[in-house]
Amino acid sequence: MADQEPKQNDDTELVARILAGDAKAFRILVERYQRKIYMIAFGVVRNPDAAMDVTQDVFVKVHRNLDKFKGDSSFYTWIYRITVNLCIDRKRRAARAREVEFDDAMKHGEGFSNGPTLASVGIESPAAAAQRKELVEHMDEALATLSDEHKTILLMREVDGMSYEEIAEAIDVPSFTVMSRLFHARKNFQKSLTRYLKS
């Protein structure tokens, strides 16, 4: 997310303007992040209405707590954390997927070989893949099988391109846990995907 540095400065300035009472600045902030937030929310709750509700809740919470944002982390990390927490609160999942250590799994040869690839499903490019309606549905179904934690971490990494360190900061876990969780999120996604693509 190196290209986000200028945006981060913009965010800091925007936050300062909002705190100074600039109402337009808040609108800019909402419009800047609403699609990202909605996507995160939808990615976790998998329901359009619930995702919209969470999106609005996120901005309400941001508005009410903006004076508490100290700028220690990036604004995006901060709002990401709020979003994920609200999603998880909403779903109130009591049980969490049990994680095993990344290196243990790797030592047993559990890599990503034999998984579906674009070529294996007869698609020549990601753009072409996105246009295949049934493929999109399969992706959606495969993601729906993942735990909230796995969906969240996959979203952070694959969609937002966040580094392990940024993810660790956003979800408040050590970097090594990020790597372990990401590994298992990918493995589970791959398993689901293989099942749906075969069917």
Added chain:
Amino acid sequence: MNREELQMLLMPYADGELDAATTQTVEASLVAHPELQGELTALRDLGVFARIGFEAPVADVNLDGVFAGVMARLGDEAPGAVKQPGMGARVGTWLQGFFAFERPMALAGFAAAVVAVVGYVALSGGGSQQTTLPQNVADQGTPGNMRRGAEPEMKPDGQRDVLVRYVEVEPGGFVKIDDAGKEGDKPLVLWHVIDGEGVSIPEETGL
């Protein structure tokens, strides 16, 4: 770098998390292990599938109403404004202020009331004759259920010491007597308890 080490570094390599030196080592090792190239491809395509899965369903969603919805929920709040405290918090703040700033006045009022009561009692008893306690109440009792000292004790009371004693009366009660211990002073009966309940002072005490 052996195959196992290479496989462990494949994911952080694909994610661009390795430093330049390790990245070069991984790339050199991949030449020696072409079978892991397939795994690397699968890993990268998995990212493509995930992006499609996350992005495609929300690509055409109309989000024009988000800002209006947020503002409707917020009402008239100003961004970053200090929130209005609830009723409980306001009462707490008021009490805090009261005890912080009004405490000296409250204490002075309480002290004045105590002085008035003590003065009244002293004046009303000052001209009376000394009362002799009947024999049955002159002994100092042991009010175990009152959790008071069994023995008479001298307690400072303003400018004089007061002898506090407990006299047992029937049926099973105690009278607490504060006695200045000076001739001419009438003992002061502060309270009278029988079986834990306040009752009128029994006649035999002579008080």
